[in-house]
Amino acid sequence: MTTWITICDTCKQEGWDAGDMTETDGEAFASLVEAAATGLQEVKTRRVSCLMGCARACNVAIQGAGKLNYTLGDFEPTTDAASGIVAYAMAHAASPTGQVPYREWPQAVKGHFVTRHPPLPQDE
Template sequence: MTTWITVCNTCKRDTWQEGTETTDGERLAALVEDAARDLGGVSVRQHSCLMGCAAACNVTIQAADKLCYTLGKFDATPEVAEAIAQYAQLHAQSETGQVPYRTWPAEVKGHFVTRHPPLPDS
């Protein structure tokens, strides 16, 4: 089963300057794609506007029949992207999607916005 990292590619941090070629979300998405490239069970996609503009940059970690998470307030750095990819791999390895706090990469701690239960079958 694949764990999906969805990165909002329209996110703009407060420091984003009008006229800049790429958004902060696009920069984060490219970094996450690189960080997750060789991870088994993890895929990355981009989506425009996850509607968390006050907490840009936003990502979701999702898989069928597992707890899903929204995270935000990220800077677009290689270290952050690596941490997001590592957390997604832990999510992929978890039967329920719950990842023990002690194993979370430091760069994702404090960035969780919401947790969603899996959708019911009917």
């Protein structure tokens, strides 16, 4: 089953306006995550404008139908962080419930979890 990595492309870290301002931190991070996920069948990426986690830029959501879903934030836009997110998303995709044992978490995602959401009910 596919796990989606939803990446906020409007995230701006503190001091962003002092940089070159050609792209937001979120746009830079999204490009890195997309590159790390290229060619994977079980993990897909998408960009959204604002996950409302501005105090913890750069933000992503790890989501799969019928599974626990997670929001992570406070990343630096680096290849290590992007690779860690993709590795976690692959483990999420392989898990029937979306729960990944802590011992299997990539180091790059530890300390970045913000929320966990239960799956939506199948019936009303």
